[in-house]
Amino acid sequence: MGSQEMTPGAEPLDCVIYARYSSHNQREVSIEQQVKECEDYARYNGLRVVKVYADRALTGTSDKRPQFQKMLKDAERGRWAYVLCWKVDRFARNRYDSATYKYRLKRNGVRVIYAKESIPDGPEGILLESILEGSAEYYSANLAQNVKRGLRFNAEACLSNGRIPYGYRKGADGHFEILESEAAVVREIFERSAAGEQYARILEDLKARGVPTRRGGQWRPCTLRVILLNEVYKGVYHFGDVRVEGGVPRIVDDELWEGAHKRLEAAKGTRVYSATYLFTGKIRCGLCGEPMTGKTGTGRSGTYAYYICKGQREKRCNKKAVRQELLEGRVVSCVLDALNDDGLVNWIADAVDEMQKREVEKSRVAPDALKAELAGVKKSIKGIMAAIEAGVFTASTKGRLLELEGEQERLEAAIADASIPVPSIDREAFVCWLTRFRGVSNLDEETRREAVNALVWQVRVWDDHAEAVLNYAGSEEIVHVPLLDGSGGGSPDGDKGWAS
16 A cells, blocks of 8 residues: 555545456455455555455356446445455456556545555556456467467468457357347448438437446447448458358348448548547646646537646646647557667666565565554554553543554554555566557557557646656656647647647
C-alpha cells in the first residue's frame, strides 16, 4: 500500500476484497487463502474490510464474473476507498480490462491495491504494473517456437486460436460454432447497414435496447466497424497467414456481406467518433498549463471530436482546440517511432532497474530499522505498565500509553508493508515487452491505449506542436510531436479557434 499510514486514533479507511479462482489450474491459491492474506494485509495497514467479493470459476472457459461486476456497480456509491486483491493477475484477465476497470473505479475515488505485490508510487510503478499485467507476452515470446507451432497447427485445422469473434463460441471439438443470441445481432447490423441506415442510428438503437457487447459494455463506432469488416461472418477462417474459406460456419451470405461492405467503403469519409479520449487525465495546455478535455462539435462538414483547454473555455487562454484524431494519431506514432532508438530503450531499462534496486534495498533495510524502533516502543510500554501495576496512574500516564500503543500499531503496519516483496522483472523481459511495439502500424484501440498507459506520463500541447513526456522519473525524456505540416489549418468551417 506504499505510503498509506493510519494516524493513531484515526478512523480506519474502508476497503473491499476481491478474490478470483480459475478451476482449470489446481495450483492456484484458493479463494480462502487469498481472502485470509488480504485480511492480514488490511489489518496491518489500518484498513477495515467491509465486504468480500469472490468469483469461483465454474469452468475453465467461463468469462463471466458476476461478483466482479457487482463490485464495480457498488463502487459507484462511493462507500469505500480501496479494492484489495491478492496479486495483480486476480483483478483482471488482460490489460484492456485492467485499464478500463481501474479507470471506472478511479472515477469513483477507489484505488486498487495488492496484498502480495508492492507497486511503488510514481511513473516507474505504472510501468512495472503494465509489464506485470502484460507478462504473458514475454513468456509467449520466450517460448515462441513451441507456441507458434501449436497455433499454426490449430489454424490449419481451423481451430479456435485465442479471442472468439462476437457471434461465435468455441465448440466442444475446438472449432467455431455459432452463438445464436449474438449472431442475430450480427445479422441485424449487416442488414441495416446494407439497407443504408445511418451507423449512428444503429448504435443508438442497440444502446437503447440494452443489447450488450461481448464484454458487457456499450456499442461504439469502432465495434460496429470491426464487425462489418470481419470476413469470419461470411465463413472465412483467418489467423496469421492462414486463410481458409468455409473454415467457419457463416452468419451472413455473400450478397448481404457485399452490400454492407460497399456501404462501409462509401462512408469512409464520414467522421463518427467514439466518446473515448485516449489522453484523458494526461493532457495539458502548453500555453497556460491548464488541463485539456475532450469535446465533440458539429460543423457543416460533419461531427468532430477534439481536445480543448480549460483556460480557453474560460476565456483566459488563446490555445486553439486540436482535433482528437490528429493529436492522438501523431503522438502515438511519434512515441512508437522513438522506441526504434536502442539508446532510449536502454535508458528506460536502466531507470526501471534502478527503481527495482531501490525498492529491494528499501525492503532489506527498512524492516530492521523499524523493528529496532518497535522494540524501543514496546520497552516503553512495558515500563508504563509496570508503573501502573505499582499504582502510578495519572491522566499523563494514560495519554502516553495510548500514544505508544498507536505508535506500535503504526510500526507493525509499516513492517508488514515493507516486507511485501516487490515484483521483479528482469531486463530481458522488460526489453522484450517494450520493443514489441516496434514496427507496429494501424494499431487497434486496445493496443493504442496499452501503449499510451504504459509509455506516456503527460502530453503538453501547443498550436503547432506537442510534447509527449515519457513515463519514467529521473531526467525528463520528451518526444516532440509536430502538429502543423503545411496541409492546412483551421476547422472545417473556417473557425480559427481550431488547430488542424
